[in-house]
Amino acid sequence: MNFQFPEVTECKVTHVHVRREFRGKDSGVPAFDLSFSKEGSNELLDLIDPALRTTLYFNAAADQGQAAMPDVLAVLPNLRVPKLNAGKFKYGDKDKWKGFRFVLDYGLGDAQSNIDVADTTVQVVEFECKEGGSCVIKWKVSFEADKLSDELRGRLTGLTDETVFIQLIPSSNVQQASGKQAKVPESEEDKDATDLFREAHGDDSDADADADADSEDSSDSPE
Structure with missing residues (x-):
């Protein structure tokens, strides 16, 4: 403003x-x-x-x-x-x-x-x-x-x-x-889609992602 x-x-x-x-x-x-x-x-x-x-x-x-005056x-x-x-x-x-x-x-x-x-x-x-x-x-x-x-x-x-x-x-x-469009706080503007998803779903999303990664590693390892 x-x-x-x-x-x-x-x-x-x-x-x-x-x-x-x-x-x-x-x-x-x-x-x-x-x-x-x-x-x-x-x-x-x-x-x-x-x-x-x-x-x-x-x-x-x-x-x-x-011609325009410079710096004016x-x-x-x-x-x-x-x-x-x-x-x-x-x-x-x-x-x-x-x-x-x-x-x-x-x-x-x-x-x-x-x-x-x-x-x-x-x-x-x-x-x-x-x-x-x-x-x-x-x-x-x-x-x-x-x-x-x-x-x-x-x-x-x-x-x-x-x-x-x-x-x-x-x-x-x-x-x-x-007004129709309220100002978004700067802290919110700086967040990306991953940050917003984590806030919506909690930290369990990280744990699930880690579990999926471990599962893929174990399936790829030789028996």
Whole structure:
């Protein structure tokens, strides 16, 4: 998951949804879904997927022979297919990723004045590509707010259409919370078919294999 804003970043709150998060049979705890958008260079697409920018944009001048500057990120201002879906695309099939720290920075130089929430869930919703090399990305941050004071919750409810400054920092244990294809742990990815078979059938499979090998050796030996 590349999506993150480790440095304080300007963006716009497009919607605030207040709800209750239920845990079993309890009465639930207050929770928020904050929707954001940010417009800027199409390099923002690299935060979603590094392949998107070169897939959707190209440099017409460079294709006509204009020399590129060495060691400079390629400028791709032109849409490859301007009429494709009017440049608007959904992303991720509702995939959600849990394990982000969300900070709403009020710029007062005092961490106590910020809203700082650990273990939030992030969903990249959609993006819009524009001719000239700009784009708009949209995402959602969700979290339980039972540990926030009434004053801080009140601040959050009035953020719609406001320009804010945030940080979105992934922890060392970001995991896919929902979506069609959950992330496979690295330890599982490294296992081959033999390892998986042994886990499913136990170590007896090794013993059976050894027994078969001994049987073949005895049948091959001269009487």
